[in-house]
Amino acid sequence: MRVPTALTTLAMLSMIAFSGCEIGIREGVLRKDLSGIWKFKADPNKVGEKEGWFKEDYDDSNWRDFKVPGVWNEGRDAGVAWNYSGYGWFRRRFTVPKGWKGYRLDLNFLAVYLIADVWLNGEHLGTHRGGYTAFRFDVTDKLNYDGPNLLVVRADNTGRRFQVPWHSIDWWNCGGISREVYLERRPLFSVQRLFITPHLTPEAGIDLDVDFEDRGLNPSEVKAYAEVEFEGRTIARTNLITLRPNRNGRWHLSHKIHIPDPHPWSPDAPNLYQLSFFWKVKGGKTWWRIPEKFGLREIKVRGTKLYLNGEEIFLQGVALHQDYPEMGSAVSKRAQREDLMRIKRLNANFVRLGHYPFHPYSLDVCDEIGLLVWMEIPVWQNSPEELADEGMYRNWVKPQLDEMIDQYYNHPSIIFWSVGNEFSRAWLPDKEPPQTIGYVRRTTEYVRSRDRSRLVTYASAASTGYGTWRFLDVIGKPLHYGWFHSKNVYDVRSQVELIHKYAPDKPILAIELCGMSEEGHHAGYGADERWSMEYHDKLLRVLLQSLMVRKDYVCGVTVWTLADLKGGRERGTYGLFTRDRRVKFLYDTVRNLFTRDPKLLIIEPKTLFQPGETFEVELWEFNRLRRDFRNCKVKWWITGLKDGRYSKLASGEMKADIPANSSERIGDVRWQVPEGTIGFHTLNVRLLNAEGKELFFNDLHFDVARPTPPAILRVDVADKKGRPIEGAKVKLEDLEKTTDYLGTVHFLMPEGRYRIRVICR
The missing domain is CATH 2.60.120.260 (Galactose-binding domain-like)
Incomplete structure (x- = not known):
């Protein structure tokens, strides 16, 4: 059998490297902490x-x-x-x-x-x-x-x-x-920068680019080679490469490495390879080694869709700050991992790191567990005058862009480079300050000159940014309707349509969706009272579902934020968790909307109805999967108090066929609210497949006649040693929920007495 040249070369190299006159392989970087x-x-x-x-x-x-x-x-x-x-x-x-x-x-x-x-x-x-x-x-x-x-x-x-x-x-x-x-x-002759650029088309492989620094050795030539491992097995090797300085005295290596039987990196399968790069100066006795992990990943935009490794992907994301009690921004590695795992357990596939590059360890974790990443430099609401200032660009902007790209380039989890956040001031087309347009054009062009393997964007608030969208791969939009951008959360529906009208060929990524609340502040879902827990929950429900049903041009949604933070000019109580990481019932809302597919979404016009009025909502299916669900059934029922007792007040069902990778309106729920009805109510909807198995459950909380805070029941399921039990079924009346990794579920009900049944193994 003929042995491939690359393997033969490496065998010869191994014998040379470990012969009596050599001292073997040593690590290219050692650290003292x-x-x-x-x-x-x-x-x-x-x-x-x-x-x-x-x-x-x-x-x-x-x-x-x-x-x-x-x-x-x-x-x-x-x-x-x-x-x-x-x-x-x-x-x-x-x-x-x-x-x-x-x-x-x-x-x-x-x-x-x-x-x-x-x-x-x-x-x-x-x-x-x-x-x-x-x-x-x-x-x-x-x-x-x-x-x-x-x-x-x-x-x-x-x-x-x-x-x-x-x-x-x-x-x-x-x-x-x-x-x-x-x-x-x-070593005195060392690697300054090592970039690994993955590609899956036209064939799987990586482009390896290495820059060297020489601190006085002045070698005439350098030998180098690389090998790639997957799951502990060497799957690719280069030939022995001879390097000499170019005419400018610069030492650089560019090399393509084919990856056989590729295992792409994705949120569902975060496959990581390890490259080891070796070099030795002529006359030297030591081979030096630099290890670097990478993943095979391609991210592209086609029309208004986002594609990961050739397949359409919808981003379900959560934003995160590096902020923790008793640590501030100096967050420990353990706490970093725990936060990212909290996001992953929500069935999120995306994290917005806001508004700055995170600790490198956080990116290692994202690579490992499979979270796609938006990373940006902290150009946050700077004025047009600042954006146009050459001194700020040279001293602050460009260095941070370079450092971000240089230091995080090899992380497969990062798919977006962002040049800033919310510095646009234009609320109408053709009114963008020229300084803002100039900044976005200059920075996005510069980032693309450094890295063409990722998407380039920034976050422009609400309906601002018309003059800059042509420079972006994806339109990143903080859409804080109901809180910052409008008092009416339902305005998000018309505004996202307006954005699409002016940028019909670009995908829209809802990069921030938020409200704020204070613990213990309750007012009911019909009150729309700022800082109440119910209003915060309502905002997330409306924003997430209203944007999901626009899947034809909205490529993702992002909850702002995982946990409350020590705010600057705002209170910072945006979180699904408190700052000390105690879970809020809002967490259940996001977990439910993110966890399963296909989804059954509820699109309502309001959450306060009057007796004698017609309660009417739309039901939509949302399916990210590449398979159909035929002959499905939707069952719905409305609950509330009747004669002082929890009762089913109305019910119905409808048929549904759910196409692959779709978002379509299924039908409507209508209920004539009886006279004398009052208080907290819930619409429950359940999607069943052709065999009658539940695919998805959703609910809508609303008030009749007057806002009425619900009673909130938290159920914690643990074993005899106090360890949370995940996957336990908790039944309350006609409702059934499954505990998360915290062993917790929340029920929002009219005040009263209820029987609970818990089933777990």
């Missing part, structure tokens, strides 16, 4: 630099101990007010590990908010602007290898105009060293 206890002092009067707080002989013995990563606005005894903005100084001494001399050494900060000045052994290394991306300094020639080194950081979280983000934002500008700090060791 500098997290832990630092010294901290606030500097509200900005005197620290003048007084030499960065100097080696400065006495910091009276400074506070401060655990890094951490922020001074929450979770640390920092000696400042919870809302302090200004300078904060950090000092830490460290030693260089033995054996690291003779290598390139960098200080790598994963994030410091917002402006960081860094000193090492009294020498100013530089300034970094931007609070959510990593930055590094080459300190090879600045370290003391035989004794302690002093690292000093001054963080500044002051809000200002003409910066990103600016002075007035909707989340808290927590100041400090919010992510890890590392001392990193690399």
Whole structure:
């Protein structure tokens, strides 16, 4: 049998690499974690630099101990007010590990908010602007290898105009060293950047692009190769590649690698490959290795539809902030994973990371569990004057775009790069400020020049952004009708049609759908009372279902947000969970609408009816699956109090055929509200297949005569050890619900006494 050339080459290479004159393969990057206890002092009067707080002989013995990563606005005894903005100084001494001399050494900060000045052994290394991306300094020639080194950081979280983000934002500008700090060791000739661009057409494979940095070795040539593993098995290898510098002295490698028997990455099957890249300078004894995970994924737009790996996809998403009690924005890895798992368990396939690049670990988790990602830089409601400012672009916008792309490029979960959020001010066509149009055109063109494997967009509020949509792959729309953009939530239906009218060839992604509420504030579904739990629930129900039925040009919906947050200029109580992650009954609403397909949706005109009036709603099917459901049946019934007892007041049924990948109106429910009727009522609808098995259940809560808060019954099912039981069936009267991973269900009922039955294994 003839052995393929690539395999033969690798076999020869292995023998060479491990012969007696070689020392084998070593990791291309080693890290020493500098997290832990630092010294901290606030500097509200900005005197620290003048007084030499960065100097080696400065006495910091009276400074506070401060655990890094951490922020001074929450979770640390920092000696400042919870809302302090200004300078904060950090000092830490460290030693260089033995054996690291003779290598390139960098200080790598994963994030410091917002402006960081860094000193090492009294020498100013530089300034970094931007609070959510990593930055590094080459300190090879600045370290003391035989004794302690002093690292000093001054963080500044002051809000200002003409910066990103600016002075007035909707989340808290927590100041400090919010992510890890590392001392990193690399060989003198090392990989600067490694990009993996996947493709499935015309054949499955990756484009590998590698840039190198040479710190004084000046080799005449370099040998390199790569191998790809899937589930622990090597499935692809390159030949041995010889590299030489180009005419500009730049070292670069571009190579295509075919992937046999491909396993695409998707939310349903988040298959991850691992690439190992190896290199060795001529005359050197060591092969250096860089590992990098990737997924085979293609995202495209065709007309008003979104396609993942060649198949249409509808996004069911939840937005998230990196914000947690006692942590602020310095969220632990465990808490990051738990939040993303909460989103995944809702049957969401999409997360909007708002409004900034998240900790790299969060993206690792999204890759692993299968969540598609929208990532953006925090250009949040900046004015047209700021968007047109060249200084802001050069110092803040472009660097953060570059850092976002460079640092997160290889994550298959990321399908959208966003250049900002809600800075449009035009509410009519042809009224967009030219500065805004110029900014969107400039930034989207620049991002595409860096990466053509993803979609480029931004979030333009409500019906703004007409002048910029031609530059976008997908129109991202925060649609806060009923809260910010209109007092009437039902206006969302006409407004999304208006957007489609002016951009008929673009998909619309509802990137924020929200309300806010306060715990314990109840007013009933007919009250439309802001800050009540019922109104918050109603907003999510109306917004989600009204947009789902526009599936022909709406490509996804996104709930804002998973959990309440420490707000900036707003209260921040948007969440399906409280800030300390206690579940609200709103969670059940979203979980139900996201969990199963096909869905049966309810489109109502209002939630307060009067006796003698005709209650009338539309029923729609929504099917993301690529299969039909024929000879289905819809059963509906209305419940409320009659003579003081919970009763079925009306019922009916209708037939339904549900086509594959569709959203169509099935029929209507009509009920003449009897005179004397009053209080809280519910329309229950159940979709059954041809065999009578339930496919979907939905409900609509409404009031008659006057707003009446429902009684809210929470049922928690646990085993003898107190562990939540998922999948338990809880029956109450004519209703049946299944517990989630928290072991919890909620029932909204008229006040009264009820019998509950729980069935679980």
